[in-house]
Amino acid sequence: MQRASPDNIRTLRLFSGLSEQEKDNLIQAGRTRRYANRQYLFVYGDQVRLFHIVCDGAVQLFRETPDGHEMTSDIIAAGDTIGGAEILQSQATHRFNAIAVKDTAAIEFPIAWLKENSKRYSILALNLLTMLSRRGNTAMIEAEHKATMTAPQQIACFLERLCILHDYDPHGFDLPYSKTLIASRLGMEIETFSRGLAKLHEHGITIRGARVFFDDIEKMENYACSNCSISDTCQEHELLRGQLSRPKPGRVGCA
Amino acid sequence: MQRASPDNIRTLRLFSGLSEQEKDNLIQAGRTRRYANRQYLFVYGDQVRLFHIVCDGAVQLFRETPDGHEMTSDIIAAGDTIGGAEILQSQATHRFNAIAVKDTAAIEFPIAWLKENSKRYSILALNLLTMLSRRGNTAMIEAEHKATMTAPQQIACFLERLCILHDYDPHGFDLPYSKTLIASRLGMEIETFSRGLAKLHEHGITIRGARVFFDDIEKMENYACSNCSISDTCQEHELLRGQLSRPKPGRVGCA
DNA sequence: CGACACTTTGAAGACGATCAACGCCGGTGG
DNA sequence: CCACCGGCGTTGATCGTCTTCAAAGTGTCG
Numbered sequence: 358m359q360r361a362s363p364d365n366i367r368t369l370r371l372f373s374g375l376s377e378q379e380k381d382n383l384i385q386a387g388r389t390r391r392y393a394n395r396q397y398l399f400v401y402g403d404q405v406r407l408f409h410i411v412c413d414g415a416v417q418l419f420r421e422t423p424d425g426h427e428m429t430s431d432i433i434a435a436g437d438t439i440g441g442a443e444i445l446q447s448q449a450t451h452r453f454n455a456i457a458v459k460d461t462a463a464i465e466f467p468i469a470w471l472k473e474n475s476k477r478y479s480i481l482a483l484n485l486l487t488m489l490s491r492r493g494n495t496a497m498i499e500a501e502h503k504a505t506m507t508a509p510q511q512i513a514c515f516l517e518r519l520c521i522l523h524d525y526d527p528h529g530f531d532l533p534y535s536k537t538l539i540a541s542r543l544g545m546e547i548e549t550f551s552r553g554l555a556k557l558h559e560h561g562i563t564i565r566g567a568r569v570f571f572d573d574i575e576k577m578e579n580y581a582c583s584n585c586s587i588s589d590t591c592q593e594h595e596l597l598r599g600q601l602s603r604p605k606p607g608r609v610g611c612a
Numbered sequence: 613m614q615r616a617s618p619d620n621i622r623t624l625r626l627f628s629g630l631s632e633q634e635k636d637n638l639i640q641a642g643r644t645r646r647y648a649n650r651q652y653l654f655v656y657g658d659q660v661r662l663f664h665i666v667c668d669g670a671v672q673l674f675r676e677t678p679d680g681h682e683m684t685s686d687i688i689a690a691g692d693t694i695g696g697a698e699i700l701q702s703q704a705t706h707r708f709n710a711i712a713v714k715d716t717a718a719i720e721f722p723i724a725w726l727k728e729n730s731k732r733y734s735i736l737a738l739n740l741l742t743m744l745s746r747r748g749n750t751a752m753i754e755a756e757h758k759a760t761m762t763a764p765q766q767i768a769c770f771l772e773r774l775c776i777l778h779d780y781d782p783h784g785f786d787l788p789y790s791k792t793l794i795a796s797r798l799g800m801e802i803e804t805f806s807r808g809l810a811k812l813h814e815h816g817i818t819i820r821g822a823r824v825f826f827d828d829i830e831k832m833e834n835y836a837c838s839n840c841s842i843s844d845t846c847q848e849h850e851l852l853r854g855q856l857s858r859p860k861p862g863r864v865g866c867a
Numbered sequence: 868c869g870a871c872a873c874t875t876t877g878a879a880g881a882c883g884a885t886c887a888a889c890g891c892c893g894g895t896g897g
Numbered sequence: 898c899c900a901c902c903g904g905c906g907t908t909g910a911t912c913g914t915c916t917t918c919a920a921a922g923t924g925t926c927g
Contacts, residue, residue, distance in 0.1 A: 426760060430752055476735075483731070489745040493697075504799035
């Protein structure tokens with residue numbers, strides 16, 4: 358998992374391409390803050406005041422429907438940011454709640470900081486643009502999945518991405534979030550998720566408690582989705598990527 | 613509908629904030645090209661070579677699943693762009709097909725043009741960023757809809773946005789695309805869409821052929837989704853927006 | 868040990884996908 | 898002018914999947 362303690366904040370994708378001095382200038386305007394598990398960063402309707410960089414832990418972004426249903430828009434892991442889209446669109450208020458789902462550390466910046474510096478440092482704007490458009494891309498692909506794949510397929514695809522993006526050992530790793538949270542993130546009920554996990558055993562994925570085993574990497578291909586833009590996200594994992602999701606020439610869509 | 617013939621290309625959101633001379637410099641690198649209805653701009657697997665600005669008509673972006681199913685990712689209307697995300701992420705090949713669904717005119721630019729100029733003109737990068745992140749936002753919200761709303765609700769929400777974004781008369785307008793295309797865009801089968809349209813009559817929306825009537829604007833609120841980021845998209849339509857989707861204080865989620 | 872959150876499992880129901888048939892319309896060709 | 902065709906949309910019936918409701922099981926932490 359990518360971590361960003363004050364030590365390695367300089368390695369964040371958001372700041373890539375900037376000189377060390379530029380990074381210093383930028384970072385010094387931020388303030389590190391810690392959130393306990395289950396503590397809110399902000400809620401629906403709050404004024405947009407801050408841009409956050411999550412350094413450690415994870416933050417759930419979610420909405421509630423009038424009938425009390427909770428809908429997770431995204432889970433922001435360490436190294437990613439919150440609020441960029443809202444600020445650049447000059448949205449006055451937040452359209453979702455943000456709550457820490459682990460003990461979390463985040464650096465916060467005033468919105469003016471982001472607006473000014475994304476004009477001053479075009480590379481910063483580009484980095485943010487890339488991150489946001491990638492997130493949007495993922496959202497589009499997942500919307501597609503929801504329309505074309507069964508629940509077990511979606512789960513398998515999610516687990517595969519999880520394993521690759523977080524650099525977990527495919528032969529055995531623990532889920533980083535509760536099953537309830539993951540189910541919500543995938544837009545399905547916890548019961549469906551639970552049953553889906555059970556079914557994955559027939560397809561070479563075993564789940565015992567929170568532990569996941571890809572016991573047959575070949576069979577993973579049944580679920581591999583060549584459109585999930587895993588490709589350019591962690592360039593150092595070429596090998597694993599080749600093992601897990603081997604896009605076949607001419608193949609489109611999700612199997 | 614926003615049109616961008618060579619005359620009004622200067623008014624595009626993408627170029628907003630640039631001087632007339634800067635616009636000239638930028639635009640002169642482009643080449644206008646016309647596509648007949650049903651003509652492909654590119655297909656899945658093609659090299660990413662160009663950045664497109666759709667001036668007139670509309671372009672469907674879609675994938676095909678291995679079992680021959682067609683999945684529409686998006687419909688790009690006049691004034692919007694194609695390829696920005698791919699270029700900024702240095703994707704080598706296209707992950708979807710692009711086909712004109714009307715007679716269409718588009719200006720095309722080499723990818724280097726976009727890369728260089730989004731560094732040179734940070735405002736251009738910001739504009740593109742805003743457009744892309746808005747598109748991603750919409751995708752996320754629609755994914756949410758797919759998980760929380762019934763088919764008729766999704767259709768109503770779509771029609772409402774359509775009416776507002778294209779500046780149609782809510783008391784009667786024609787669908788700009790075929791029902792088949794819209795159904796695909798919403799990720800549902802044409803049969804489901806057709807039945808959904810029929811049901812909307814009980815809720816104050818009448819459809820006769822391709823013509824849509826919001827015969828009871830008050831009832832629209834039953835479907836209005838306060839999270840659909842219509843708000844900052846066409847600033848000139850405050851009044852209509854107030855009529856159609858009136859977000860209530862403290863209200864979250866989709867009704 | 869007991870409280871509580873989280874997860875699993877079962878059974879019933881709702882919704883959308885699928886399959887099939889039909890109506891409608893515009894175009895083509897005899 | 899009519900017959901034929903293909904694309905498009907509607908409607909009906911059936912089926913599979915996911916949600917919902919209900920209950921029991923598991924784990925953790927005081």
